[in-house]
Amino acid sequence: MRGKFLKINLEKEINQFIQGKNYYSYKFMGAHLAEENGVMGYRFTLWAPRCKSISVVGDFNNWDGTLNTMVKVHEGGIWSIFIEGLEPGEIYKYEITHKDGKKVLKADPYGFYSEKRPNTASILVDSCTYPWGDGRWIGKRRRSDILNGPVNIYELHLGSFIKESENGFLNYKEIGQAIINHVKLMGYTHIEIMPITEYPLDDSWGYQVTGYFSPTSRYGTIEDLKWFIDHCHRSNIGIILDWVPGHFCKDQHGLFMFDGAQQYEYDDFKMYNNPGWGTANFNLSKTEVRNFLISSAIYWIKEFHFDGIRIDAVSNMVYLDFGKGPGQWLPNEDGGNVNYGGKEFLRLLNEELHNLNEGIITIAEESTALAYVTSKEEQEGLGFDLKWNMGWMNDTLKYVELQEEDKKFNHNLMNFSMMYAYYEKFMLAISHDEVVYGKKSLFNKMPGDRWQKFAALRCYLTFMYCHPGKKTLFMGSEFGQFSEWYFKGGLDFHLMDMDEGHKNTLSFTKELNNLYKGEEALWKLDFDPKGFKWIDPDNNQQRVLSFIRYGDKMEDTLIIVCNFAPITYYDFKIGVPYNCCYKEVFNSDEKRFGGAGEIMAEVLFSVKDYIHGMEQSITIKVPPLGAVILKVNN
Known part of the structure; x- marks a missing residue:
């Protein structure tokens, strides 16, 4: 038919x-x-x-x-x-x-x-109608306020989640079912797939595109991809598309010099040439190009039911000198480096996507200190829903890689992010870019012996999940994969059958995901200063950070203590906000996670004792390289 x-x-x-x-x-x-x-x-x-x-x-x-x-x-x-x-x-x-x-x-x-x-x-395709079964999900999405809910994204690369052969690819349905099973088991709210808009070179991971309306045929047909998205929704999993509207590859069959001249790219070589990536920048001031790109974004949302778009390399679209040296770029009419056409395009893109009233989310991967990325009201605002917090990512990863004695002199790397946490609506992201090209896996960024690496990974992830902002974690980090990501190979899921450490870490991440979703204090006030308060941000000698996450009600309140030293602290006193009881609800050092078992089973009663600017205090046990979460227990 x-x-x-x-x-x-x-x-x-x-x-x-x-x-x-x-x-x-x-x-x-x-x-x-x-x-x-x-x-x-x-x-x-x-x-x-x-x-x-x-x-x-x-x-x-x-x-x-x-x-x-x-x-x-x-x-x-x-x-x-x-x-x-x-x-x-x-x-x-x-x-x-x-x-x-x-x-x-x-x-x-x-x-x-x-x-x-x-x-x-x-x-040529026949635009047959796919029999979608995700109506309930789409209706819920349109009614929901995603920014005031839990967002915990599992970022993945379709070709290397699992691999059957060196050169072969699994079908969208085959790999999709495996992904759905894993993500549903682990309790993530969304997945984000690295670009699947058609691309010629596997090594580009999809970031150098030739087909902005064509799902890559590596993994099957259009209907196969729709099946995958549909079944994600049926399993209550959102799916976000990684999308690259800033630049495109120069392969002869693609957009470059399409009609014999600069059609999709800028006219001037210094404007269109992207030396860092060997690509050409789109002319974002040209109306036909804007039609093309905005239509592409709308196409993926309307025709494929994607729940959001993560826009790659926003800085490259906003700054004329991004990734370029002296003499390689042209200033704007005011002599500056801001691409006015690029900013206008991004504002228009976000406006049109949100005008769809589909309840979708737009995320900016923006690597500079550009202001108003998530603002819709300011004249300079770009209108994104979320911005990757690259500063938090760079600082905290630098800290956890330090040797023990160096951490006390760099404690500010862990607390500085709260100085600007409410300038934008941030997402904390540990992405593929941080576990590739010699940067090591998240597990192997942690110093020390094997036990310390696993413990530090658990502590770091707990800190990340409790810090204000939505979350993104790249595949493999959830079970402490040893090796860094390699796009031609699959994840080392077999490690779970060979090593208790990886199996325990997977269980830990699963429970952390479910704790995150179940505790409103960890997401309800992510973008409101009322949702966070330091207890002690400056304890560099003991390498401990302690803070409070608030919800709408007193009984939602959580106390978080993260210890980045391989030392157990007994009789550790901290200030607390209320005169009441507190109960440990999560401890990264539990033996079932591979920890030492330094837990607190008893209910703790606050006492009147002024410390950390608060009238009440409790005395707790803090595990080595461990994180503790306590909750008001009335």
Whole structure:
């Protein structure tokens, strides 16, 4: 049975596109099944303003560019043709003739599916309707306030979560079911998948894209991906897409010099050249490019039901000199380094995505101190929901890698983040970038012997989960994988069968996830200063940090004590906010987690004893390289 086919006013859609007001351009650009004059076929529409001519070529016409020549239907550079009799599954490209007569074959920028690499042609699809079963999830998502709820994201790379062979890939359904089982067992709220927009080189991990509307064929079909997302939702798991709208690769079949000149990229070499990544920067000031990118984001949300988008390399879009040296960039009209067009694009992108009223979330990977990233009201605000807290990540990882004696002189690395914690709505992220290219796995960042590494990992994760901000953790860290991430191999899940340390760490992370979701104080007031208070941020001699997380009610209150020294502290006195009882609800040093078992089973009663600026105190036991969470117990 045929699916939907093209039924639109093409002239109206094209005019809106040229004016920069068509954010659903995927509905008519590219190749669409259509019925015209009673005949079925495909309508091809393409934007290429500076070329001489264009033809559609493929196996169906023996790649002969003289047979199916497109007609220029708008002076803004829109070309179109209807080819009758074509069937889904046909491969095709555009043969583009430049002004100088040179002919180049290009994949469709709006292609919905692509050949598996190393082949590069686009593939005709029948836009059949997938039988979604996630209506309850979508309705709940639209009604929810995600920023006032728990967000605990498991970041993963589809090709290396599990691996059957060195060069093979599992299908979206096969790998998807394994991911769903693991994530559901572990208690994460969301997964974030590294880019699956079609890309030519495995080594780029998906961050150098050729198909902004095409899910990579490495893992199967469009329907297979929709099945995966649908079944994530049926299992109450959200799914976020990692998306790269700042730059694109220079492979010949892609967007680079598409019509023989700078079409998608900036005109000036110093503006479009991205020397650090060997890519070309999008011209984010051009209306047609904005149409293209915003339409791509909307496409993934509307057609694939993604719950949010994490935008990669925001700094590259905002700063003209990002990743460039002297003489490699051009200043703006005011002589500065801010890309005004890039900032305007990001504001427009966030506005349009939130206008969908789908309850989705946008996340910025922004690595500088740029202000107002998550602000919607300020004139400079970009309108994101969350910003990765790169400062927190860099500081805390630097601290935990220090040897024992050096930690006391760098204690500020662990407490400094609270000086700016409420400037933005932050997400704490330990991502793939921190466990690759010789940086070591999260486990092996921890100094000391094997026991100390596991203990320090548990303490660090507890500190992370209790610190204000939403959470993202890269795959493998949840069970203390020894080796750093390698995209050609799978995770070392077999370690759980060989080593109690990894099995215990997996159990620890599972319980930490569930504790996080169940305790409102750990997420309800993430972005409100009322939700946090230091008890003692400055105990550098003992390497201990203690603080309070508040909820809406007194009985939600949590006391957190994190000890980054391999020493047990007995009779450790801390100030507490209320004259009441306190009960230990979590201890990273429990024997079942692989710890020493320095726990407190008894209820603790506060006494009137002024310390740490509070009238009441309790005396506790603090485990070595361990974290303790106490809760008001009335």
